[in-house]
Amino acid sequence: MGQKINPLGFRLGITQGHHSLWFAQPTMYSEGLQEDQKIRDFIKNSLQQNIKISSGIEGIARIEIQKGIDLIQVLIYIGFPKLLIEGRARRIEELQMNVQKELKCMNRKLNIAITRIANPYGHPYILAEFIAGQLKNRVSCRKAMKKAIELAEQAGTKGIQVQIAGRINGKEIARVEWIREGRVPLQTIRAKIDYCSYTVKTLYGVLGVKIWIFGDENK
Numbered sequence: 001m002g003q004k005i006n007p008l009g010f011r012l013g014i015t016q017g018h019h020s021l022w023f024a025q026p027t028m029y030s031e032g033l034q035e036d037q038k039i040r041d042f043i044k045n046s047l048q049q050n051i052k053i054s055s056g057i058e059g060i061a062r063i064e065i066q067k068g069i070d071l072i073q074v075l076i077y078i079g080f081p082k083l084l085i086e087g088r089a090r091r092i093e094e095l096q097m098n099v100q101k102e103l104k105c106m107n108r109k110l111n112i113a114i115t116r117i118a119n120p121y122g123h124p125y126i127l128a129e130f131i132a133g134q135l136k137n138r139v140s141c142r143k144a145m146k147k148a149i150e151l152a153e154q155a156g157t158k159g160i161q162v163q164i165a166g167r168i169n170g171k172e173i174a175r176v177e178w179i180r181e182g183r184v185p186l187q188t189i190r191a192k193i194d195y196c197s198y199t200v201k202t203l204y205g206v207l208g209v210k211i212w213i214f215g216d217e218n219k
């Protein structure tokens with residue numbers, strides 16, 4: 001069996017950037033990593049509770065964190081910011097205060113900024129959330145995958161591969177199903193590949209969704 005390397009780590013520093021930018025002493029590194037995870041989880045949970053859109057998609061493509069000595073800068077890339085527009089400044093302030101309380105870091109300033117992404121369905125995490133919503137509503141696996149591929153093609157992607165594993169459609173024996181459209185050159189390092197793995201909890205058990213999206217190629 002072929003062993004697949006994570007396509008994001010494989011291209012780090014070439015077509016992919018770091019989602020966390022900060023320096024720390026070796027003994028403090030694990031604490032910084034846990035703090036980053038806590039920030040990301042708290043923001044996602046807050047958005048789930050307060051501003052989830054009707055289709056059940058949070059719409060967060062990624063969360064980038066930059067840390068200085070006395071400042072934590074959090075940049076949220078979101079695909080559907082409509083519900084944030086109304087009272088946006090107040091919502092962001094509220095979120096900043098809640099994150100600071102959660103971290104208990106009153107000696108450091110926290111700043112949260114929100115950036116809208118142009119083609120939400122060109123990002124694997126948002127597509128994975130869409131597929132998860134379809135599977136929870138008992139839409140058939142292949143139908144959900146085909147619809148996701150259609151949305152990705154409309155967003156202008158050059159290729160996409162979607163894979164779902166587990167007790168698909170409630171069958172007793174777990175299996176893997178996948179569909180690929182266009183080119184997905186996983187071994188070409190200069191190819192800009194976006195990837196995500198996502199867990200979906202259904203009535204029949206847990207399903208794993210993996211999505212690879214080929215956006216462009218560096219010359």
